[in-house]
Amino acid sequence: MEALLRDMARDDHPGKPVLVLSNRPGAGGLARAAKHGVPTETIDHRAFKGDREAFDAALNDALEKVAPDIICLAGFMRILTPVFLDRWAGRVLNIHPSILPLFKGLDTHQRALDAGMAVHGCTVHEVTPDLDAGPILGQAILPVRQTDTAETLAARLLPLEHRLYPAVLRKVAAGDRSPTAILGTDDG
Secondary structure, three states: OHHHHHHHOOOOOOOOOOOEEEOOOOOHHHHHHHHOOOOEEEOOHHHHOOOHHHHHHHHHHHHHHHOOOOEEEOOOOOOOOHHHHHHOOOOEEEEEOOOOOOOOOOOHHHHHHHOOOOEEEEEEEEOOOOOOOOOEEEEEEEEOOOOOOHHHHHHHHHHHHHHHHHHHHHHHHOOOOOOEEEEOOOOO
16 A cells, blocks of 8 residues: 555656545554555444445445545455445456466465466456456566465565556556556566
8 A cells, every 4th residue: 555655646646545444443554644644544344243234334435525536455355345336336446466367365375386376466456346356457477486485475476566556556547447567577
C-alpha cells in the first residue's frame, strides 16, 4: 500500500488517495497513510461476528462518503460480497501473489514450488465475485530458483509487487486498462 501512496504523491499521477480503510485496528498501513496525510478509517470485521453482508455495508457506507473512483485492495484478506462488488463494479483492484489464473487463493508461493514452476509472479486484477478470476490488468514474473523456499520466493517477489501495482493503478486512473507486464531478473 505504501508503494501506491508514494507513487500517487507524485505530481504527474492521475489519481489521489482519498481514504485508507482497514479491517484491522492497528494495521501498519494506517500509520503509513497518516504519514502521507491520507485520511484513515477502521471497520473491524470481527465486530460483525461473521455477517459479511453487514460488514460490507459498513465498508460501503465509509466509501460512499469519499466517493473513490478506484478502490485498491492491499493486504485485505477478506472476500467481498457480490452486493458490494456490484456497487463498485470495475473499480476494485487487487494484487495476488501468483500468475493468475494459476494458484488462486492462499499459499501461492509454496504451491508454485510444489508444482515445479520455472517462473512465479504476481497479478493485478479487477475484483469480481469469483475469487481471483477478474480481468487481468497486469502481471510480473521472475524465475524460480532451485534453492527457493516459499519465504525466499515471497521476498524476491515483493519488489515486483511494489512496481507492478503502482504501474497498473497509474494506467487505470488515466483510463488505460491495457495489461501491464514486468519481467523480473534472477538476481533478486
